[in-house]
Amino acid sequence: MKKRAAWQVSWLPALVLCGALPVYAQEVQKPRLVLQITVDQLRGDLPHRYSSEFGDGGFRYLYERGVVYEAAFHRHANTETIVGHTTLATGADPSTHGMVANVWLDRETGKLAYNIQDPRYPLLTKGAGVDKASEVDPTQRAATTDGRSPASILVSTFGDELALSNAGKSKIFGISVKDRSAVSMAGHAGKAFWFSKANGEFVTSTYYYKDYPSWAKNWNAKRIAFTYAGKSWELLHDRSKYLFGDRDDMAYETSFPGYGRVFPHPFGKSDGKYFTTLLTVSPVGDEVTLSFAEALIDGEKLGQGRNTDYLAISFSSTDYVGHFFGPSSLESEDNLLRLDRTLAELFKFVEQRVGLANTVIVLSADHGAAEIPGYLKEFGVDAEYLDSKIIDPKTLEKLPAIEAVKKKFGIDKDLIQAYFQPYIYLNHDVLHERGLDEAEVARAIAVEVERLDGIWRAAPSSALAGGSVPTTPLDQSIQRNYNSKRSGDIYVVLKPRWFIGDFDGLSVASVHGSL
Numbered sequence: 464m465k466k467r468a469a470w471q472v473s474w475l476p477a478l479v480l481c482g483a484l485p486v487y488a489q490e491v492q493k494p495r496l497v498l499q500i501t502v503d504q505l506r507g508d509l510p511h512r513y514s515s516e517f518g519d520g521g522f523r524y525l526y527e528r529g530v531v532y533e534a535a536f537h538r539h540a541n542t543e544t545i546v547g548h549t550t551l552a553t554g555a556d557p558s559t560h561g562m563v564a565n566v567w568l569d570r571e572t573g574k575l576a577y578n579i580q581d582p583r584y585p586l587l588t589k590g591a592g593v594d595k596a597s598e599v600d601p602t603q604r605a606a607t608t609d610g611r612s613p614a615s616i617l618v619s620t621f622g623d624e625l626a627l628s629n630a631g632k633s634k635i636f637g638i639s640v641k642d643r644s645a646v647s648m649a650g651h652a653g654k655a656f657w658f659s660k661a662n663g664e665f666v667t668s669t670y671y672y673k674d675y676p677s678w679a680k681n682w683n684a685k686r687i688a689f690t691y692a693g694k695s696w697e698l699l700h701d702r703s704k705y706l707f708g709d710r711d712d713m714a715y716e717t718s719f720p721g722y723g724r725v726f727p728h729p730f731g732k733s734d735g736k737y738f739t740t741l742l743t744v745s746p747v748g749d750e751v752t753l754s755f756a757e758a759l760i761d762g763e764k765l766g767q768g769r770n771t772d773y774l775a776i777s778f779s780s781t782d783y784v785g786h787f788f789g790p791s792s793l794e795s796e797d798n799l800l801r802l803d804r805t806l807a808e809l810f811k812f813v814e815q816r817v818g819l820a821n822t823v824i825v826l827s828a829d830h831g832a833a834e835i836p837g838y839l840k841e842f843g844v845d846a847e848y849l850d851s852k853i854i855d856p857k858t859l860e861k862l863p864a865i866e867a868v869k870k871k872f873g874i875d876k877d878l879i880q881a882y883f884q885p886y887i888y889l890n891h892d893v894l895h896e897r898g899l900d901e902a903e904v905a906r907a908i909a910v911e912v913e914r915l916d917g918i919w920r921a922a923p924s925s926a927l928a929g930g931s932v933p934t935t936p937l938d939q940s941i942q943r944n945y946n947s948k949r950s951g952d953i954y955v956v957l958k959p960r961w962f963i964g965d966f967d968g969l970s971v972a973s974v975h976g977s978l
């Protein structure tokens with residue numbers, strides 16, 4: 464689920480390392496398994512806020528037994544899912560790994576490209592791709608093909624280096640509800656599976672397999688997602704036990720038809736148009752991911768061989784729940800308590816099959832989330848939703864100030880080709896026709912965009928390319944996001960705490976970003 468973000472600096476993901484410490488004797492003891500967990504949109508303060516409500520064996524195991532990096536931040540400006548995951552997978556900035564946004568304009572085709580789309584590698588399951596009629600994630604809807612591969616990741620991942628280190632002896636996997644979260648973490652050398660909202664199964668593409676391994680076929684045959692038909696997301700505890708127990712029915716939350724904004728949230732019938740989507744906007748998305756992970760660990764005998772295996776699991780529910788209800792909501796609170804139970808079950812399973820003493824666990828987040836403007840306003844903090852039209856290419860094109868810039872350069876055709884967060888893309892063909900300097904025109908447009916209400920910063924990429932960037936943390940983070948082949952001409956930052964929540968007909972309550 465994508466979002467118009469506001470203050471795109473970086474965010475504080477909790478990062479926890481736990482497990483086998485190397486023993487320096489005759490030989491460094493290798494872990495049998497590296498388990499890299501990413502919790503989508505887990506803001507760093509949230510596990511602390513609920514720490515007294517957590518049970519044993521989940522978050523508490525990591526906090527008590529692990530190394531905790533409290534001040535871990537992403538360094539890049541565009542804190543979105545593919546950007547953050549690929550940074551976690553590679554250790555590189557988006558300027559280097561190339562995943563600068565969930566969607567960017569492909570200058571060769573003139574079309575928006577979804578980050579991991581690749582027509583060469585169709586899904587192994589026909590009809591399991593994005594159903595544009597029911598897909599609520601505008602990022603996913605932007606894909607022009609159902610094919611998927613990691614080809615657009617420009618550098619190696621941890622899994623890649625592991626494979627290179629031992630001639631591919633390690634087993635390397637990435638799984639998630641979201642395709643981009645599985646594919647990025649699996650890297651080029653690993654194998655990825657993700658949840659298809661179209662058929663309720665975990666699927667993959669021909670980049671990875673010619674046919675499903677039997678354990679995956681068996682798991683899919685169980686139709687586990689459909690066992691939730693007719694059920695609801697209910698609170699784990701009595702309402703009085705929750706910090707947000709008396710704040711369930713908040714007007715600013717997303718009230719999705721049939722799902723509502725108060726507990727219980729019904730998933731509806733199994734043939735409901737949004738049935739599988741609603742599972743992902745609840746702890747169930749993480750529960751089915753865990754179930755699939757357990758089947759994978761057993762099916763592939765992870766951690767049983769002589770070489771270190773790698774499993775990346777990205778849990779997506781926290782992100783979807785956050786977008787619908789905000790990070791400070793009863794839903795978010797209950798979701799994290801249930802995620803804590805999901806983690807506890809995962810660690811118990813790994814202990815049985817591999818041994819936690821033989822496993823290195825890493826847990827972090829791809830980005831955080833801003834508070835909902837309605838919540839902020841309750842406490843007197845200035846925040847608001849912006850009309851998506853303010854940055855729409857058609858609106859920009861007709862602005863008197865932009866028209867004046869065009870006139871100055873003698874441009875009489877449409878100049879603003881696209882805006883897709885975070886970049887404005889200018890029509891380079893128009894500029895080339897007139898022999899204009901792209902950088903000069905982009906700078907002039909950026910000056911006018913930055914003057915608009917609700918816009919905090921409009922950074923022309925020409926400055927980034929030339930390295931003449933102010934030394935503010937914001938500008939430095941925009942620079943780290945800049946890749947000459949994929950970034951647009953102007954990076955737009957909205958006013959702090961303000962964002963566009965309505966996009967492509969979908970309204971979300973909260974978005975990514977940092978404050």
Ligand SMILES: [Zn+2]
Nearest residue numbers: 503504544829
């Ligand atoms: Zn994300």
